[in-house]
Amino acid sequence: MLVLGIESSCDETGVALYDTERGLIADQLHSQMAMHAEYGGVVPELASRDHIRRVRPLTDACLAEAGVSLQDIDAIAYTQGPGLGGALLVGASYANALAYGLGKPVIAVHHLEGHLLSPLLAEQRPDFPFLALLVSGGHTQIMAVRGVGQYEILGETLDDAAGEAFDKTAKLLGLPYPGGPLLSRLAEEGDPTRFELPRPMLHSANLDMSFSGLKTAVLMLSKQVEAEHGSIDEQARKDICRAFQEAIVEVLVSKCIKALKQTGMQRIVVAGGVGANKQLRAALDDATRRRQYQVFYPPLKLCTDNGAMIAFAGAMRLKYATPAGGFTVKPRWELSSLPAA
Template identity: 45%
Template sequence: MNKDKLILAIETSCDETSAAVVKNGREVLSNIISSQIYIHTKFGGVVPEVASRKHIEVINEVVEEALEKAGVTLEEIDAIGVTYGPGLVGALLVGLQYAKGLAFASKKPLIGVNHIEGHISANFIEHKDLNPPFVCLVVSGGHTFIVHVKDHGEYEVIGQTRDDAAGEAYDKVARSIGLGYPGGPKIDKLAKEGNENAIKFPRANFHDNSLDFSFSGVKSAVLNYLNKMNMKEEEVNKADVAASFQKAVVDVLTDNAIKTCKMKKADKIAIAGGVASNSALRRTLIEEGQRKGIEVLFPSPILCTDNAAMIGSAAYFEFIKGNISPLNLNAKPNLKLGER
């Protein structure tokens, strides 16, 4: 009988300091997240230097709490997984250097994990019987991808954003209508009070048969609409703006995801990333999936945000394949999916 494998995982790619213990890539024994949202809200977005300092302050406490809650010691851990890209370079370095020191001192293998691969792997935690191949739509504040997951660690990027990520557009639009940061949840909530067909915002489609995304156009269209209303001294219905903007984004995400499933003859699509918590995206994809005979899967909200449990899942599948990272592994803020 094969021994259970325990991964201690660390995630510090942006403004969450997280540590988790994951068993066999599927079972979360602990998942501790120290959020910095309350700090960055007053700045209207994440300040990299502030994020890095906060990671340094809390990382030791977060890792100790993860081990304690899981009821295991460092000696019982089989490997240490850590995000090394993409992300904010200073934030990444805090988690990576801590993990490298821990791996060296404890003589445990180090597993460097791609943050985007971690988001995809969150679905392996939520759906215990999920195995590749399937299509995954990764939508977060910094990333928007459609990926064909061929196997664990083997990906084909079908489409990606050519400018703003979807979550980034949400934050900018939220700021423009006075909702503040973080924008995604606030627009999603306000949109439920508005008419999604009140304003016709553009949907970007490329003429080269590409399934790439572009969200700078719809973001600019919202800003132009607000400026015109201001110049005419007409009152803006913020709920209608939020609902109409959200519909434009969700329509494009859904259309491209369904097209990818048809192209790859896939009957499953998984959603991942912070925007995967969005109620309109979930509802629209599920409805369209039912019409097309495609099963739509998504993680629990806690696994959609940045967290170490998803990094532990991805690290496990790398570990069992023997993909061990050297102790001179460096942070790669622009790391591509599938790149080593």
């Protein structure tokens, strides 16, 4: 079965083709990052308009990449939510119109299920059950995953998501949008021993986390450095970035290990944009190796939003395919409300 996947929940238009026999055979992406950069964040109306411009050419590029025609597609999967209402409507209406014209069914996909299952697109795939650390721009959750659609949230952030904390901290350090990846690059050249920031909820008995206090701590530290030295030079900024990254990585890794111990599970997968963070990967590799757990990541380019994870999640849910036509989007949508596949 050949599934076309369409992602348009935020600021990336992703279109991909997943074949249940051959795997991922085409994957096209357009990021709106440059367009939103001058506003310092995503402008929803601009995002919607850009999705409209991109989705058709990306679909054509996918068909060309895979060497297939529209008629070869068996079903069209699209992100129904959560995300920006207008942006979701673009993907949903394009998917439904195309499927209606072709006489093919549609599959409404939950964006976070796409992220969660993306490690199954890597060469080394985990078997179920596994623990999942979902660390994206809008979510930070630790979940027990027993099968497709069988998700139990064990712990989550009480305030900012990890990616959000990276982006907001980058902004207050004067880094351009989107700051997360840039902050992490600067952190690599920072001295981990120069500054120490708090590790929020590190020792709490549960698996919940909290990251909003970290940016305040960074702000206080920046003011202190500025007061002592007159300004924050390049090296001091790198050292502050490093201190922030050290804190966030230690909390995430420690909660993952605690969750593995509590559940008795042997495998953990990491999904979402922050899963691209090198220090997080290195620390998780180390902590799991020492305790003989296995850790799995999606291919780097599938950590952030993409069409491949939507095509794949759609392929896992073919039995929920419905005739194209009337549709809704779900800007807010609980992952735990999904039925098992």
